[in-house]
Amino acid sequence: MKTILFSNKNHFIIASFVFLLISFRTVSFAQKVFMPTQWTKAAMEASVPFPEYPRPQLARNDWKCLNGEWDYKGGKDVASALNPPAPVSFDGKIEKIKVPYCPESVLSGIQRKQEINMWYRRTFDIPADWADKQVIIHLDAVSHNTTLFVNGHKAGTHAGNYDAFSFNITSYLKKGNNSLVIAAHDLNDGRVPSGKSGPRGDYTYSSGIWQTVWLEPVNKTYIKNIRLLPDLANSRLKVLVNTEGGGKVTAIALDGKKVVSEAESANGTYFYLPIKTPKLWSPDEPFLYNLNISLKDAQGSITDKVSSYFGMRDIKLGKVDGVTRPLINGKFIMQLGLLDQGYWPDGILTAPTEAALKFDVEFTKNAGYNLIRKHMKTEPQRFYYWADKLGLLVWQDMPAIWYPNEDTTKTRTTFRKELKTLIDDHYNSPSIITWVPFNENWGAFDVKNITSWVKKYDPSRLVNGNSGFNNNPTYQKAYGDPGNGDYVDTHIYVGPYGASVPEDHRAASLGEFGGVGLFVRGHMWPVANNAYEYEATKARLTDRYVFLLDQVEQLMKYKGLSVAVYTQTTDVEHEVNGLLTYDRFFEKMEMDRVKAINEAVIKESYKLKD
Structure with a gap:
């Protein structure tokens, strides 16, 4: 879907008409403030919002x-x-x-x-x-x-x-x-x-x-959940199928409709599907295998069938010319992405439609990025499906708890429980390569131990224990750098200079930088709007971005930087530092130039080899 540009007079007229129509249709809601998106009308008119099957990796008809x-x-x-x-x-x-x-x-x-x-x-x-x-x-x-x-x-x-x-x-x-x-x-x-x-x-x-x-x-005997882990070193997929009522499990991996592997196992037992000469999943080639799983009871009758998918990829730390870097399928790829908060003026935490949910992912991909840092929230399973399918790496934040030092037995236990369920819910998605338990010491506690626990619970991914440990809210004493995990990560606004440098056991990440704002009249939330710095025009903001990315490239080549996350995908309420306005109508930079510099920096990372 192409973003509506208000430089086009016809698009402006259409958008204005939509605004008036929606406002008329919703006067009974007595809204005080309302900023429509291009999907608002469809969401309001839908008798059944989000009719798409909600769980793509464990699907039934x-x-x-x-x-x-x-x-x-x-x-x-x-x-x-x-x-x-x-x-x-x-x-x-x-x-x-x-x-x-x-x-x-x-x-x-x-x-x-x-x-x-x-x-x-x-x-x-x-x-x-x-x-x-x-x-x-x-x-x-x-x-x-x-x-x-x-x-x-x-x-x-x-x-x-x-x-x-x-x-x-x-x-x-x-x-x-x-x-x-x-x-x-x-x-x-x-x-x-x-x-x-x-x-x-x-x-x-x-x-x-x-x-x-x-x-x-x-049926009474059915498949409850599955756990999928690609094992590239041994050219196989590790599979766990948990069922209600026992039974014999059969799993079939397919390349399109062609069967490439088949295996049987009992309920609750790990088994392997050999994948000879696997086609690898990466941002450049996000190949997904299909997976069919069936369950038979003691009499040999099929009691359940589900369809799924998986990507063969791994993520680990390694040395590139003596520098510690994250390696995807054994190769260094500069992770260049956007801080994605996933807020909407009409649905708040919920995208108005499936098309809207896909839009943010597709926009990021089309702009030449290869990474989304999903910031302080989770999304429906279909968001990660689109990241899997389109080929975007995902850093998944754990939403913060704000008062971890009050009634610590209760609050901290709640945080740990929800952190585990977050990992369990999204474990099978190949796009997710990094877990981020804490952000900028917001509600941070016991960071070192929690980072170690996440790494032990899911050793197949990297862990950034405290992204931006150098930033700290005034209401809480700084926890600081935990010293463990897979990244040493700082946030620098505007940056990028001052970013972390790699260590022997941790790669260097610039978990947030940029945040340069542009005011777009008629497309701002009706509060005092702000950003870290500002530019006056779309062209000047684009020039500033290109210059920042040139600096990121220098840090990548000569200071060992491996990750850079620009703030941010869209404006959010009072923040006006997005590539898009909050309503997603207006592109605030010249996106052809953004895409060109993003792709150039990532391409340069391919040249860094031992």
């Missing part, structure tokens, strides 16, 4: 999306939604909310700040051909404490902001119409991981349901 209009009650005056024993009554005033958009967003139809107590209700029918099936409900992200009721019965609870979870609700179902109530409680007080959405974060809160809710029928 049969499922039911529950996104769309739900009954809603929210706010401080409604009954507490924290582990309630029974659902509230939906008599009296009932609002409508569009799931999966958070109630703080305009797309939800509610647009109120920090609801705390949120109650959702809808009815649904079970398809006739699901009569003999187990029915699983999946909730891909809800903030923070969730309680599920099915036909008035409590069916499960969960605590977390960023991890997907599910419940088997079969025993609570009846023929015909069924009632589903979800209670979500979110204090948003910084005592659970909340990233930029927390009380010390910079942006609009996001509470309640914010990713897809869906149903899936399975």
Whole structure:
């Protein structure tokens, strides 16, 4: 998708018309501020937002999306939604909310700040051909404490902001119409991981349901989850399949439709799929193998089938001309990327549509970058699917906890639990090459031990224990450089000089730099806007960027720098230092020149060899 440029008069007229149309359609939402994107209208008109299958690496054909209009009650005056024993009554005033958009967003139809107590209700029918099936409900992200009721019965609870979870609700179902109530409680007080959405974060809160809710029928014996690990040294894929009810597992790897390997195993046992002369996954050639997995019961009958995919790649540290650098498939590739915060003026933490979700990834790729640092939040599985498919490396941040020194037994345990679930949820994605537990000492604690734990839990990836350890918020004592992990990482604004230099056991990373702003009238959030420095025109901002990248290249060649992450993909509320405006309508730099310098710097890295 091409970004709309306001230098084109027709595009300006179209965008203005869309703005007026959307504003007219949404006056009932009583919004005070509204900045539409080119996908807002489609999101508002969709009866079922995000109808795409939400879990590409464990896919089944049969499922039911529950996104769309739900009954809603929210706010401080409604009954507490924290582990309630029974659902509230939906008599009296009932609002409508569009799931999966958070109630703080305009797309939800509610647009109120920090609801705390949120109650959702809808009815649904079970398809006739699901009569003999187990029915699983999946909730891909809800903030923070969730309680599920099915036909008035409590069916499960969960605590977390960023991890997907599910419940088997079969025993609570009846023929015909069924009632589903979800209670979500979110204090948003910084005592659970909340990233930029927390009380010390910079942006609009996001509470309640914010990713897809869906149903899936399975047999009593079915595949629960899989774990995939490419082993390039031995030309094979390591596979683990966990099932409900046991059974024999068969896995088939395919190149397109051509079978390249097949193996069998029992439930819960690691096994290997040989991949002779594997086609490697890299940003330049993001080749993905297909993977089909089936499950047979003791009688030999197939009880489940799922489809998946995998990429054969590895990431490790090595020496290039005596310099410690990250190696992808044994080769050094300069990691040049964008800080990607994933915020939207219409959906806040939730992209308005699948096309919008893909857009940010595709824009980054088309601009000549090979890396996204997903900053202080996670995304739906389909975001990582597009990174896998299009060929972008991903650094995945853990969203910060803001008060780790208060009630440490509770808050720190919560952080560690959600960090583990974040890794588990996204373990199979070949695009993710680095975990980032902490950013700039925001809520940092026990960094050295946590860095070591992540490295031990997932030795197949690199770990940047504290990106930008040189920066520290005033409210907390600096933890400082943990001294371990795979990167020595500093943040320099505007930079890039002053960046880290490599050590014997750590590569040098410039985890954030740049942040140069440009004011674009008519495309800024209505608050005091800021950046680290400014340029007056698109041409001058582009000149500045090219100069910064020339300096990055010098650091890469002669000072051992291996990673540089520019701030940032888009403007975000008060920040005006994006390559795109917050609404994604306006490209703030001359993108052909940006792409040319990005590709030139990355190409130079290919020349650095032993």
